[in-house]
Amino acid sequence: MVGLFAGIGGLELGLAEHGWNTQLLCEVDPGAQAVLGSRFPDIPLHPDVTRLRSLPQNTELVAAGFPCQDLSQAGRTAGITGSKSSLVDEVFRLVKRKNGPRWLVIENVPFMLQLGRGAAMRHITDVLGDLGYAWAYRVVDARAFGLPQRRQRVLMVASRTDDPRTVLFGEDAGMPIEGEPDLYPCGFYWTEGVRGLGWAVNAVPTLKGGSTLGIASPPAVRLPSGEIVTPGLIDAERLQGFDPDWTAPAVQAVGVRPGHRWRLVGNAVSVRMASWVGHRLGHRIEYSADHETPMATGDPWPSAAWGVQDKTFRVHESLWPVHAPYEDLGGFLEESRLLSARATAGFLRRARSGKLRFPPGFLDDVENHLDRMGGFPTVAA
Incomplete structure (x- = not known):
């Protein structure tokens, strides 16, 4: 696998727990680069995705938590054409070749489903369809994996060869009743x-x-x-x-303030979320179309959906695929x-x-x- 917009390695750590070996990391932030260099010392690190010419041969999976600043409700909300979030097109440039990677795993904020009436999702899904990928996405909550942080994120899986629905769907524990x-x-x-x-x-x-x-x-x-x-x-x-002090190496980078570690952590991908995707990639569940309904052009993007070519379907599953043992705050x-x-x-x-x-x-x-x-x-x- 290759990790683009790798941050401090959340996607890479979670996928590694299920056998995925990272061949290349790409990250522009100096503090994050210092963390990656320390925590993944034997993996080549490229500093700029826009200057990365190609992926290593035999890359089977590309993971990309592309920048969310233009898509976040707390950010600039410039949309998918903003200077940061438009970098997702660099992912598509790199996987465009005929024998491109079998899998894509993409993560971002759920506000992207609403911003500009869903323009970001339309752009991403249209390009994936043009590249020959079937895609599926699901909004999931980090609490489902046992961590006491209410963190909802869009997890998207796309494939040229396999059914991505068998990765993201088929498990649905339902949201538990909130305590007093x-x-x-x-x-x-x-x-x-x-x-x-x-x-x-x-x-x-x-x-x-x-x-x-x-x-x-x-x-x-x-x-x-x-x-x-x-x-x-x-x-x-x-x-x-x-792990505690995972981001400590960041302060070794030139010009990085200690407070920047908070930014690196806040922008990271939850390791347990990524680990769940890694597990499901190796333990896929046969999908039943009973849980889906067709979507029409212009429909709002739901919390879970999938598509292939020009067809899109709403999937009726919750934000809690599992109920892992919960660690009370x-x-x-x-x-x-x-x-x-x-x-x-x-x-x-x-x-x-x-x-x-x-x-x-x-x-x-x-x-x-x-x-x-x-x-x-x-x-x-």
Whole structure:
């Protein structure tokens, strides 16, 4: 296999657990390059996908978590033609040859299904059809694989020779009933408070990449005791399925700030998500068309679908293909610290000025936490 837009190696790690050997990595970010160079020392690393002329011979699979900045609800929303996300066309350029790779595995954010009325998905699926690939995609939640992070991502599998439906479909555990918020830690974004919160019961909301300046944007967690804490960087790495300090080599790169590690983790592909795809590539399930209905041109993109040539079908399966043993958030965090008085006060100001509704008792807990932290910080005249 070859890993394009490899980041810190989430797709490659997960697929390697099921026998896929990486022959080549491609990544432009200096910090991510340092991580890949340290963690995959024997694998050639190319710095620029636009200058990569061809894939190694006998490449069977190409994995690509292509840039999401133009497709993310939290990003620029420039769409598939944006300067970052349009780089997916480099994947298509490299697999275009007659005897191209048998499999493609692509990962990205689910907002791409809605942005520009689905223009990004239409572009990707049209090109895949032109290249002779049948394709299937499914939005999955990282919590299904046991990690307490509510992280939904589009996983797409395409093949020239096989039925991709047998990889992504056929397993459906269904979303479990959410627990009582008062009994579990609940994650939220303390940097919000006016238009959104990212509330998650017994999980943190989706980890973000943070700013381009390397300023971290970790979530917060309200514990059942009423205390408010924030996960540490090592917690974030583990929430993505990586070993502790996986991104430590990034700070060795020239010009990379320590805070950039948060960006690398937030932009990474969940290792367990990739491992599930790797398992299913080797243990495919016979597909039944009973779970699908035809789609018409212009229909909104659903959470799961497949297509071949000019035909597209909606697949009726949930975001939870499996229910792996769940690691409760309360026992998961090992490096958390109390949310500072300044951060807590800023959140409360935004919350009180907006019209967002909050879970019962939540703002009381935030106010009590602020009191325990010394109250509103004084500002010098």
